[in-house]
Amino acid sequence: MSSTIDTSTSYTFASKVKDYFLLSKFTLSFTVVFTCVICYYLAPNIHGGWQMGVLLFIAGLLVTASANAINQGVEKDTDALMRRTGKRPVAEGRMSDTEAFTFAWIAGSIGVFMMGYFFNIQSALLSAFSLFIYAFIYTPLKKKSALAVLVGAIPGALPCLIGWVAATGIINPFAEIRMGDLTILNAAGWALFGIQFFWQFPHFWAIAWVAHTDYSKAGFKLLPNEKGPTKYTALQAIMYAVMMVPVGILPFYFHISGSISLWIVVAANIFIIIQCIRLFRGMQVKDARRVMFSSYIYLPIVYLALLADKINYHF
Numbered sequence: 001m002s003s004t005i006d007t008s009t010s011y012t013f014a015s016k017v018k019d020y021f022l023l024s025k026f027t028l029s030f031t032v033v034f035t036c037v038i039c040y041y042l043a044p045n046i047h048g049g050w051q052m053g054v055l056l057f058i059a060g061l062l063v064t065a066s067a068n069a070i071n072q073g074v075e076k077d078t079d080a081l082m083r084r085t086g087k088r089p090v091a092e093g094r095m096s097d098t099e100a101f102t103f104a105w106i107a108g109s110i111g112v113f114m115m116g117y118f119f120n121i122q123s124a125l126l127s128a129f130s131l132f133i134y135a136f137i138y139t140p141l142k143k144k145s146a147l148a149v150l151v152g153a154i155p156g157a158l159p160c161l162i163g164w165v166a167a168t169g170i171i172n173p174f175a176e177i178r179m180g181d182l183t184i185l186n187a188a189g190w191a192l193f194g195i196q197f198f199w200q201f202p203h204f205w206a207i208a209w210v211a212h213t214d215y216s217k218a219g220f221k222l223l224p225n226e227k228g229p230t231k232y233t234a235l236q237a238i239m240y241a242v243m244m245v246p247v248g249i250l251p252f253y254f255h256i257s258g259s260i261s262l263w264i265v266v267a268a269n270i271f272i273i274i275q276c277i278r279l280f281r282g283m284q285v286k287d288a289r290r291v292m293f294s295s296y297i298y299l300p301i302v303y304l305a306l307l308a309d310k311i312n313y314h315f
Contacts, residue, residue: 019089023072023100024065033060036159038303039192042256042310043167044184055118056166062111063127069104070135073097078218084211119166126165130158142220149204149222157197164189184255191250198247201240202276203295205233209288234280241273251306261309265302272298
């Protein structure tokens with residue numbers, strides 16, 4: 001009898017842990033926080049120190065999990081209508097929206113506090129701002145206007161800037177970071193933000209293309225054309241993919257990383273453009289799925305290349 005109770009308790013605990021992983025969208029959160037940590041180490045005044053990277057990862061994960069929990073609490077009814085989200089814990093009734101919001105409040109508070117305590121107040125404020133935009137502006141806007149994608153791209157890219165600011169303590173893009181006799185513009189951190197900002201448009205429109213039926217059922221307006229997946233949507237994806245090329249050159253221009261990573265980034269950008277052109281020509285779900293998966297591998301390739309080729313200043 002005792003063994004049966006222990007097994008039941010273990011199963012219940014494991015199920016609850018799994019639900020919190022789903023509530024926080026752990027895989028997505030991990031990707032977002034990954035770029036935050038990479039951009040922290042790309043700052044010119046950072047040399048090693050894995051402990052701070054771990055603290056930044058935990059803090060960023062908590063803030064991102066908070067935003068995702070609020071999102072699922074607010075969208076529980078629409079999530080229940082869609083096949084891809086119907087099994088989420090709040091949508092399926094395994095977790096109350098009160099529990100989700102309580103988790104969000106605790107996780108967000110701890111995450112923002114950690115940013116301010118272990119790093120600086122500037123990164124904490126940016127984290128709180130990102131959380132607010134995602135949870136309280138982007139989330140409700142998704143049912144009202146396709147501009148939601150533009151708004152959502154801001155908190156989606158802010159982790160890059162947050163990581164940079166956690167290292168430098170400077171938000172102003174026109175400020176100077178002095179490295180001995182050399183000066184680096186803080187706009188370099190905004191360039192890292194720009195890479196992830198423009199990346200989100202072909203990435204998210206590809207997802208919205210693949211899941212168009214589900215999104216339409218829930219009343220979400222996420223494609224740039226109200227008629228759904230059209231040539232105009234594919235053309236917009238191409239346009240933003242092309243804009244990624246000059247933005248991808250900026251880390252080299254601002255002396256963050258060297259020429260090897262420059263060519264890797266350019267090649268990755270051209271690859272995304274080619275996939276978007278194939279979408280424009282084919283107009284099939286399989287073409288959109290190709291853009292989607294190509295964009296998934298883009299971020300780790302680009303940011304790891306930048307970090308591996310980082311310019312270190314020695315005096």
